Amino acid sequence: MDTRDQLIDSARELLWERGYVGTSPKAIQQRAGAGQGSMYHHFSGKRELALAAVRRSADELLTAADSQLRGPGTAVERITAYLRREREVLRGCPVGRLTQDPEIVADPELRAPVDATLTRLRARLAEVLGEGQAAGELPAGLDPAALAATVVAVLQGGYVLARAANSPVPFDQAVSGVLALLTVH
Amino acid sequence: MDTRDQLIDSARELLWERGYVGTSPKAIQQRAGAGQGSMYHHFSGKRELALAAVRRSADELLTAADSQLRGPGTAVERITAYLRREREVLRGCPVGRLTQDPEIVADPELRAPVDATLTRLRARLAEVLGEGQAAGELPAGLDPAALAATVVAVLQGGYVLARAANSPVPFDQAVSGVLALLTVH
DNA sequence: GTCTATAATTGGATAGAC
């Protein structure tokens, strides 16, 4: 991996752990093993590097979600696989985390990939949920878009509860709860 | 309101907007209309002031939730009232927001009020959900603790989706989705 | 209790040598 990629990867990790305001160019350089000059050669500054990092994290999230949601199995099986897949729960979501950063949400270009990713994720889930309704696995008459928002919110909120408790237990409870509601019908 | 309270209130606002790492003592002082000396007279430093601010916000959240959850009405009515109450969705949750701050979750004393508040909120909701099951309003056989985690996660995650989209719409969708799942039975 | 002065450290970047 070249220096430019190392910088992007280090920025991704630090944005995940500490957010945009909590991450300094110096910290990124040190983690990447690069000097000042190197970073400012490849990027105009902190913001442009963060932009590259956010875009890459956003792409990876959607790709990972697709591998469960577009995989084999019934709608309920795919949604269950997505919700139950192994996650580093206490680290939170590398994309959702960015919504808590004032400088990210205030900057249209930095917010755009976050918005696009979560919006597309909901759209993918709504498709699968719609398929489940058509197949009679899920109750008809409920808005797939609303249910998709609920499912994604359970994940994002589950991370919040887990980090507050310093334990993955409430995350797992929240996932179990929504799966039970979806499948009890 | 005296200077000490002004400082706590200003700290609460800034912690809500910018988090712990994004908030400087100077910014708190300026918002409070107080000088350096004043702040360091009342508090030993940023951390102690933040501790007072976090505790106050945590207390207020639980009090506000109780006013809906312990109010009149059936279990479903109270949960609906709680989920549908007016919120400044794009500002996010003043308590849940803190879980994204590395310095908050790494500090047991700062994390404690956040943890206690979200844990108690889930316990209150589990009680109400249990009452709803006993009254036949909600499907029996589902774990009230899991459902409570789901409901709180939908709120916390709804804020994430809304801030990403810069719109309250996905928050409202997520709430509608979980209410539909709870009441369709 | 509040004010102003001072200070060590970090943040975010520029300049120029190699």
Added chain:
DNA sequence: GTCTATCCAATTATAGAC
């Protein structure tokens, strides 16, 4: 492309006068 030197503002305090 990468390095070191330099720069100015902000951060997080402490000291002492009033």
